[in-house]
Amino acid sequence: MPKQVDHEERRRRIADAVCALIDAQGLEGATLRDVATRADVSMGAVQRCFRNKEEMLRFALGHIGARVTERARGRLVAGPAQSAASTVGHVVGEVALLREEHRAEARIWLAFLAAAAVNPALAADLRAGYTDLEGLLARLVAEAAPALDPRREARTLLALADGLTGHVLIGHRTTAEAEELLHAHLAGLWREH
């Protein structure tokens, strides 16, 4: 089914264009016209892939979310010698998008978060992603320190990671400072129990 394949490939190329525009200018930058220009397709092609702007944004968010989740899961199989505690650190480190190479993803995530605060469909998508990540973190915390409340610690970790991402994005924290804060928070957890 070559036509089907082309369609999916085109959707991904358009999603990449949406992400690049949001990274540079925020959500307002992702106009139909600019997305078409950037993806080097016609405006009609964009409209055939996505019924409206919201659908286009949701697809782009899924695109980023899948990348982050894939990296986080990659950390799970990094090596059997790795302790559950250090795996938690690696996974949170991927989710937090603190490093320079993930700055674009971080800006896009934040733009979506702000949009989701006034858009129920985007909010539902984000919540689904967060729920998955929390489940993953809670399982790892339970393994690393059975005396802790894994759900509570997973929820706190995810909120802390998100808060730090925002602070790094506006230059209030450096990547190194934010990583140190995450590390110190985790060290406190393992020390406590």
Added chain:
Amino acid sequence: MPKQVDHEERRRRIADAVCALIDAQGLEGATLRDVATRADVSMGAVQRCFRNKEEMLRFALGHIGARVTERARGRLVAGPAQSAASTVGHVVGEVALLREEHRAEARIWLAFLAAAAVNPALAADLRAGYTDLEGLLARLVAEAAPALDPRREARTLLALADGLTGHVLIGHRTTAEAEELLHAHLAGLWREH
């Protein structure tokens, strides 16, 4: 100087209109035309108060920031019998904008945070506000638990509060859950030292 007074009063009324529009529709909602309509002034009056949209947004951010800081400082004088530890909790509770009555402020803060990620002037304003709040929290933490690293704990608290605010805004956490997580984090701090 009645003219000067009118000018300030008008700027505040316009800032209120900007905030109401951002709350309802995000930053994109704060167009010159809609702000003028909502504040019941002419578009020319808006333009005389603020040279451009960025200046208008920065004034509105300052407006919200001042309200939050005032409430946080009000918690400092709530009573001399209050311990430094419980004061930290009260101040963080004000900063986190978790309660239903501060939902509009929370949405506006998040819209500004996302905009600040791609706008250096807004980022500088936000950083100044965060630096003040961190200084205040660090002093309280130092008083409550001298063995802790006050700057580190203040930075972590502010990031955790911000992350939780975002999660409440998209309906991922309820106000009660977020408050419980903040409370548990603080209880862990005081217990540890």
